[in-house]
Amino acid sequence: MAPVGERERTEWITAKAREAGIDLCGVAPASRFPELDRMTEWLERGHAGEMRYLHDPRRRSLDRALEGAKSVIVCGASYRTGEPLSTQILSEGDRERPRGWISRYGWGDDYHDVLLPRLRLLLDAMRAELGDLDSRAYVDTGPIVERVAAKYAGLGWLAKNTCLINQKWGSFLFLGVIVTTLAFEPTLGPDAAPPPDLCGSCRRCIDACPTGAFVEPYVMDARRCIAYFTIELRGPIPEEFRPAMGKMVFGCDICQDVCPWNQKAARAGSATLGRIPEFLPRVVPPPADPRGPAPAGATTARATASAHGPSGAHSFFAPELEWLASLDEGEYRRVFRGSPVKRAKYRGLVRNACVALGNAGGELGPEARARIEKLLERLAASPDDLIAGHARWALARLQAVS
Numbered sequence: 285m286a287p288v289g290e291r292e293r294t295e296w297i298t299a300k301a302r303e304a305g306i307d308l309c310g311v312a313p314a315s316r317f318p319e320l321d322r323m324t325e326w327l328e329r330g331h332a333g334e335m336r337y338l339h340d341p342r343r344r345s346l347d348r349a350l351e352g353a354k355s356v357i358v359c360g361a362s363y364r365t366g367e368p369l370s371t372q373i374l375s376e377g378d379r380e381r382p383r384g385w386i387s388r389y390g391w392g393d394d395y396h397d398v399l400l401p402r403l404r405l406l407l408d409a410m411r412a413e414l415g416d417l418d419s420r421a422y423v424d425t426g427p428i429v430e431r432v433a434a435k436y437a438g439l440g441w442l443a444k445n446t447c448l449i450n451q452k453w454g455s456f457l458f459l460g461v462i463v464t465t466l467a468f469e470p471t472l473g474p475d476a477a478p479p480p481d482l483c484g485s486c487r488r489c490i491d492a493c494p495t496g497a498f499v500e501p502y503v504m505d506a507r508r509c510i511a512y513f514t515i516e517l518r519g520p521i522p523e524e525f526r527p528a529m530g531k532m533v534f535g536c537d538i539c540q541d542v543c544p545w546n547q548k549a550a551r552a553g554s555a556t557l558g559r560i561p562e563f564l565p566r567v568v569p570p571p572a573d574p575r576g577p578a579p580a581g582a583t584t585a586r587a588t589a590s591a592h593g594p595s596g597a598h599s600f601f602a603p604e605l606e607w608l609a610s611l612d613e614g615e616y617r618r619v620f621r622g623s624p625v626k627r628a629k630y631r632g633l634v635r636n637a638c639v640a641l642g643n644a645g646g647e648l649g650p651e652a653r654a655r656i657e658k659l660l661e662r663l664a665a666s667p668d669d670l671i672a673g674h675a676r677w678a679l680a681r682l683q684a685v686s
């Protein structure tokens with residue numbers, strides 16, 4: 285029998301979300317949330333950098349995203365895996381094969397392609413059980429600030445690093461929403477407050493940020509953020525920030541890796557590991573793999589707890605910087621097909637790898653240094669000014685620490 289009451293609908297959709305492999309599900313009213321009113325000031329201060337899509341006025345209120353919207357269903361899927369943190373791996377160094385860091389969310393398949401089909405299954409179930417209704421599903425693809433909606437759906441609080449943190453799962457969560465004209469009972473009830481802010485006096489995320497992107501608690505200036513530099517920025521990375529970027533080549537997890545709530549989730553073990561295998565790190569087979577051409581994404585396996593796959597293979601978990609910098613554009617498209625890393629574009633990823641190689645100079649052995657300098661000299665002669673300029677910077681930085 286179809287659920288008819290608002291409370292029944294909420295219980296029903298929450299159960300359906302669990303069946304779809306979603307770890308968290310809550311419902312918020314399609315209201316004008318206070319945080320969205322403060323976005324105007326944040327944008328006027330220039331904190332969005334070149335991310336023009338954040339200026340879309342529909343992001344200020346859910347009823348602008350869907351006329352007549354009454355409820356927003358927010359779903360969260362954990363992408364935490366068993367691999368170590370960036371703060372553990374990158375501090376170890378590798379004298380012969382320096383490794384970089386792809387943000388944890390970029391290790392597996394594109395989360396849009398993984399989470400959105402699950403939301404569409406929920407939409408199909410809603411239409412089958414509740415009748416035809418006007419609803420839209422988004423996974424970071426529409427004019428919705430998902431983390432704000434998640435707060436009012438009871439999934440967590442907005443932390444000092446601006447991420448949503450759930451008390452059990454931490455912050456390694458992909459979020460998706462269904463905005464609908466059908467009324468559901470809010471998870472928190474009509475008068476309940478959102479989950480309390482449990483950051484307390486902690487400021488580890490603020491203090492750990494190498495580029496000072498958190499200009500104050502709860503306020504992030506994207507123009508100083510490593511994730512912005514390595515993913516969103518299409519031009520040259522400002523030289524003043526390059527040394528502080530370390531060996532980050534796609535995104536940055538530092539402010540999440542140092543968070544006590546993520547460390548608590550890690551100590552909980554398998555109870556907070558993601559249930560979706562597509563989020564495990566991809567492994568790219570060696571070129572002479574006897575099994576023949578690799579499928580889409582050039583992957584035949586998933587890494588589980590090591591930076592190394594089969595002999596000669598490359599993992600998206602702590603990948604070798606020389607491998608990334610040596611890719612040609614065709615290899616890049618093949619390797620990163622269906623991956624979030626494709627957002628950086630080919631020239632952006634090679635640019636980032638050059639910066640990381642320049643920052644690895646102090647830990648290199650003589651053979652590795654000679655090999656990397658030769659690679660950077662080749663890239664410095666590239667007809668692409670963006671790649672050539674960052675390769676020249678990296679060469680100069682290596683020579684400065686020789």
